[in-house]
Amino acid sequence: AAGVIQSPRHLIKEKRETATLKCYPIPRHDTVYWYQQGPGQDPQFLISFYEKMQSDKGSIPDRFSAQQFSDYHSELNMSSLELGDSALYFCASSRSETGQRLYGYTFGSGTRLTVV
Amino acid sequence: DQQVKQNSPSLSVQEGRISILNCDYTNSMFDYFLWYKKYPAEGPTFLISISSIKDKNEDGRFTVFLNKSAKHLSLHIVPSQPGDSAVYFCAASAYGANSKLTFGKGITLSVRP
Numbered sequence: 001a002a003g004v005i006q007s008p009r010h011l012i013k014e015k016r017e018t019a020t021l022k023c024y025p026i027p028r029h030d031t032v033y034w035y036q037q038g039p040g041q042d043p044q045f046l047i048s049f050y051e052k053m054q055s056d057k058g059s060i061p062d063r064f065s066a067q068q069f070s071d072y073h074s075e076l077n078m079s080s081l082e083l084g085d086s087a088l089y090f091c092a093s094s095r096s097e098t099g100q101r102l103y104g105y106t107f108g109s110g111t112r113l114t115v116v
Numbered sequence: 117d118q119q120v121k122q123n124s125p126s127l128s129v130q131e132g133r134i135s136i137l138n139c140d141y142t143n144s145m146f147d148y149f150l151w152y153k154k155y156p157a158e159g160p161t162f163l164i165s166i167s168s169i170k171d172k173n174e175d176g177r178f179t180v181f182l183n184k185s186a187k188h189l190s191l192h193i194v195p196s197q198p199g200d201s202a203v204y205f206c207a208a209s210a211y212g213a214n215s216k217l218t219f220g221k222g223i224t225l226s227v228r229p
Contacts, residue, residue: 004159031215042120042205042221043160056216090159094215101215102167104150104207107159 002026004108006091012114013081021076021111025093031055032074033105034066037088049074050096081115088112119143120208122220131229135193139206139220142187146208149182150217151191154203163204164191196227 005024013019025032031050035043036059045058049068060066063081068074078085089112094105121140129135139149147168152160166173166180166189173180179192193200206220 033216035219040221042118042219045216045218048216058216092159096215101148101209102165104152104162104165104217105215107152107161109157109159 004091004093004106006089006108006111008111009109010112010114012116014116015081015083017081017115019078019081019113021078021089021091021113023074023076023091023093023108025072025074025091026095026106029072029093029095029106031094031096031105032068032072033092033094034060034074034076035090035092037090037110038084039087041087043090046076078113083115086113086115117142118220119146120206120218120220122206122223124223125221126224126226128226128228129196131198131227132195135191135196135200135225135227137191137193137204137206137223137225139189139191140187141189141208143208143210143218144187145210146218147211148209149180149189150207150209151178151180152205152207152219154205154222160205193225196225198227198229201225201227 033048034046037043046060052068088110092105092107150165151163154160203222207217
């Protein structure tokens with residue numbers, strides 16, 4: 001079965017550079033979520049999109065932006081990178097229908113961003 | 117403010133015994149609770165969930181118990197197997213919150229052969 005695809009798997013950037021992370025949700029899933037997981041931390045919600053519109057916003061820095069495109073893939077753009085941005089970035093997708101909340105959502109394998 | 121708390125960072129259990137993973141929450145608006153399992157270099161995978169109208173949900177070796185009055189839930193794995201060794205995240209969502217999940221910090225379970 002198709003899963004959530006994230007690219008790249010690993011990314012190394014220097015401070016003050018820009019990074020773009022991509023996420024391809026499961027077909028027919030209408031909601032995409034981005035989470036950031038720092039070392040030894042719980043996944044922190046960044047932002048979500050429902051039907052290509054931003055649906056919720058969490059602790060996402062102003063230096064970050066995201067969007068969902070017409071084909072439902074999403075991109076997380078990160079500018080002026082800081083050392084503290086080094087983390088695992090997970091994308092997840094779900095289909096919003098009755099009963100779906102009982103099954104959570106499906107995560108991708110994540111992008112490990114290292115800022116040096 | 118940590119709304120979902122997993123206070124024990126790790127648990128070690130002998131193969132064949134029961135593993136009990138605990139989770140506490142503070143937000144009374146949460147009405148769905150989920151457990152995710154995560155292996156290194158992989159994303160979290162959904163394991164089992166429970167809605168707030170129930171106090172128990174069972175799926176094979178996995179059972180989740182919910183005590184709403186105590187704002188506490190637990191995941192029981194019996195019998196534990198070495199392949200169960202992973203990080204387990206407790207998560208919760210509130211109605212109307214666009215299904216956004218709030219996670220605990222996770223607990224590392226090690227099942228010894």
